[in-house]
Amino acid sequence: MENSMNDKAQDKKALREALIAQRLELPDRLERADLLQRVMRIWLVGRPDTVIGAYWPIKGEFDPLPALHRWKEDGELLDGPELKRIGLPVVNKLHKTMTFHAWYPGCPMEEDAYGILKPKATEMVQPTLLFVPCVGYAAGGYRLGYGGGFYDRMLASLNPKPFTVGLGFTQGYLDDFAPESHDMPLDAILNDNGVVWPI
Ligand SMILES: Nc1nc2c(c(=O)[nH]1)N(C=O)[C@@H](CNc1ccc(C(=O)N[C@@H](CCC(=O)O)C(=O)O)cc1)CN2
Ligand SMILES: Nc1ncnc2c1ncn2[C@@H]1O[C@H](COP(=O)(O)OP(=O)(O)OP(=O)(O)O)[C@@H](O)[C@H]1O
Secondary structure, three states: OHHHHHHHHHHHHHHHHHHHHHHHOOOOHHHHHHHHHHHHHHHHOOOOOOEEEOOOOOOOOOOOHHHHHHHHHHHHHHHOOOOOEEEEEEEEOOOOEEEEEEEOOOOOEEEOOOOOEEEOOOOEEOOOEEEEEOOEEEOOOEEEOOOOOHHHHHHHHOOOOOEEEEEOOHHHEOOOOOOOOOOOOOOEEEEOOEEEEOO
């Protein structure tokens, strides 16, 4: 029993490392990123959200921030005074919790406990839509992350839950992924080809 759990965790770790290495070496990442930005912008049309949570990209992740900044600026032109906001994760390594704090281009940033940049002393925000970075993803809305369990834990504790949208390159698609009982499926997944989930 102990052994089979270890094997499973080992398999997941190896898969994670292989996918990250492959993503860092994507030959056409700029073209793919450009396509995914367009998919995001089209997907966002008609969404009612005013606060969207995203992430500061690391390890070759797709950068969602340029498309979100345009979403914010365009929305403010169209909708008048209603302020749109973008939030980035702030993790508490000790309590293993994650909250979102306001970000704007040029916002002062500092490193979190994992070396990821986070907004420095901006106010906490409550996103109704979350763009979630995926190391891997699969049909059914399932996601492989870095193994911290931050999204699963946060989503299990929030009521109402934000609408969750996974982002990844086509390279991260997993044909054969067995979710675990704590894995919360994403509501949608977008990649550089378009909407992958729901189909
Ligand atoms: N860009 C980005 N920011 C993000 C996330 C993400 O997936 N992408 N997160 C999504 O959750 C949170 C951070 N999650 C993380 C989860 C694990 C590790 C990590 O380095 N784990 C070590 C082992 C654990 C440890 O050092 O204590 C490792 O992988 O070696 C880092 C961040 C918040 N910010
Ligand atoms: N709702 C939860 N309550 C308590 N622990 C949880 C919960 N969800 C996940 N965990 C724990 O978090 C750990 C990591 O989970 P998992 O491997 O699914 O992370 P991940 O989704 O890949 O990572 P991340 O979300 O940080 O990118 C697991 O050991 C799991 O037991």
